[in-house]
Amino acid sequence: MLARHQDPIVAIATAPGRGAVGIVRVSGRGLAPLAETLCGRALQPRRAAYGPFLAEDGQPIDQGLALFFPAPHSYTGEDVLELQAHGGPVLLQLLLARCLQAAALTGKDGRALLPRLRLAEPGEFTERAFLNGKLDLAQAEAVADLIDASTEAAARSAGRSLSGAFSAEIETLRERVVKLRMLVEATLDFPEEEIDFLQQADARGQLRRITETLDAVLDRARQGALLREGIKVVLAGQPNVGKSSLLNALAGAELAIVTPIAGTTRDRVRETIQIQGVPLHVIDTAGLREEHADEVERIGIERSWQAIQEADAVIFLHDLSRLGQPDYDAAEDQIAQRLGLPDARAGGGRVLHVYNKADLGRAPDGSLALCARSGQGLDALRAALLERAGWHASPEGVFIARTRHVQALRRTREHLELAAAHIDTPEPPLDLFAEELRLAHNALGEITGAFSADDLLGEIFSRFCIGK
Template sequence: MLPRHDQPIAAIATAPGRGAVGIVRVSGKGLAPLVQRICGRALKPREATYLPMRDAKGQPIDHGLALFFPGPHSYTGEDVLELQAHGGTVVLQLLLARCLEAAAELEDTGRACLPGLRLAQPGEFTERAFLNDKIDLAQAEAIADLIDASTEAAARSASRSLSGAFSQEIHTLRDALVRLRMLVEATLDFPEEDIDFLQQADASGQLERLHRSLDAVLARAHQGALLREGIKVVIAGQPNAGKSSLLNALAGAELAIVTEIAGTTRDKVQQTIQIEGVPLHVIDTAGLRESDDTVERIGISRAWDEIAAADAVLFLHDLTRQDQGDYRAGDDAIRATLAERLPAQVPVIDVWNKTDSAGAELQADGLRLSARTGDGLDALRRRLLEVAGWQSAPEGLYLARARHVEALQAVGQHLDMAAAQLRAAGPHLDLLAEELRLAQNALNAITGEFTSDDLLGVIFSSFCIGK
């Protein structure tokens, strides 16, 4: 544990701005003297007490509730004091300042009331909960995901992760992996024994079952990561194809300006929508064409930058102009550039707009819709979910992150290598044992039982102050 984790910390734990209630939180070892200074009395553990919260001169800053949670039975595993006052910015700042001031005041022994009390860094309360074994790393991340959830489905799934559903699946995989490692290590440790531990214990079958269980967890983690992060969908096409109208139709609001003038959209317009709880970050871009207008050229350049970073591209065509030679040449040029700039795995969905105005039949493959009337939008939504890889949400789905998916994929790679060693004639048991060890390390990195300080810094720095 780093030295700073021994220092007591304090912060305003509620969001900035006005509110009915605001909370100042203090966490550390030996908070009883500070509780006496701030509250004027000792507090019963885990019992809310209504009292005046006084400044250094004994004048009330506010009247509110004070709660004291002695460690280890607290959120952080340390002593925790929570002061619940009226949610004004000035009131909370005064309470926080009073906590810091009181901590430095000397007691009769000549020692500071709470030496070293400082402002908490982002996520430090939750980091201490992790370091003190109150939660594991996956649960800590679920707290931030629950706060940041943009859909009801994401919030419910984050809550399941926080309750330990995802961690339990990881622990089950790890326990099976440990049992398999034990067999391999036993064979390595007792080579003189006339017993084939691996064959008698069906090591090959255990490894196969472990891989199947991993595949099931990985599939759910993929769904959970999609529910958390969504996909970036860029609408591209020539001017006046109806890109802005399509964005407005998907969002259900007039977000982008729509006119008959080519080149109306000069910069990107972005909106996050949800389909079956999956967030889709939809971006409307400038019409793609050759232009002498400086501002429009900048918009077109930014459009291509967005397209290059997309998870999926909606290539929008104007059905009313499908027979015009210059329009078809423009679409062909865009398609050729898409093929050059996009990775092969990024899908390009052809969408033909303006079915409400077109008299001709569609002469190419693709979805047909009318952004103006909404006809065909449901089919497009289903196609976007299909492209994203979303399946109907299984019962008990938990939220996951990209790093969890990457770790599980690494586990699968090590298990593949282990299976290859096990199938080989005269297998190298030391290499088999090493692959299993690396697989376990990758699993442990998900829950934080094996991880680096650098990773912890990245994860907890994304939290809000006071959490």
């Protein structure tokens, strides 16, 4: 454990701004004397005590609740003191300063009378919970995901991960891989035993069943990653095809200005909506055209193409009232070619063709047509976007996951595939088989933190809010 993890830490644990209640949280070793100094009396473990929080001169700073959780029965696994005061920003800063000042007192011999405190870094309370074995890494990440959840489904899924549902699945996989590793390595250690390992231990069958279970976990992790991160969808097309109207219709609010004037939208307009609990980050862009665009509109068009490059899905919106006009069709083909399509009718990849103004024209057979102004066809578009993103799970059975979890599971599968290739040869190289199992085991361990580099931990916890 790094030296900084030995220091007692303190922070305001509630969000900035005014509120009915604000919390100052302290974590470290030997905090009972600090609690007694601040509250003027000894606190009983895990029992709320109402009373004054005392300044250095003995005058009350505020009246509130104090809670003391002795180690190891606390969130961080260390002594934890929580002071629940009124939620004024100035008041909480005074209480924070009092904690730091009290902890800086020294005796006549110059030694500290109380544990010295420092301000906590972002995520340091939860990081200590991980380092002290109160949470594994996937659960610790779920704490931040629960706080940041943008939909009810994401919050429920984060709650399942925090309770350990995801970690339990990973641990089960790890145990099965370890069991198979033990059998392989025992065979390597005792080659004189004339045992047909692959048949006696059913190595192929065990590996196949592990891979099948892994595929199910990977599929649910992908769904969890969608719940957490959402889908970035860009509305693209020529001016006046109805992109802003479609954004307003999807959002259920007048977010973008809609006029008959070409080039009304000059810059990107972004809104997050949800479909079946999956966040969709919808971006309305400037109409794509080369002619008649002034300098401001040209900058907006450049930003449109940048947004298209970064999108998970692109809705290529067509205007049925203008379909068949030579100039319009030519411009459509130019946009399609820049999107990587042979023409404006070809589908493929992340591009979804949508035909707007269904009340004014007929869409090609089998295509997705809608009317943004009336709402006709919006449900079909929502379903198509979820299908394009790969969403198919019930939110009730999904645990929250991150991109790094999905990547670790994919690496695990790659190593299992290589292991299977080794044992399917006429003379299986058991040493290579064992090595691929070891690498698969390590990849699974990265998810829960069994194998974690310090720089990975720093990256994860630095994204937390201070006080958590």
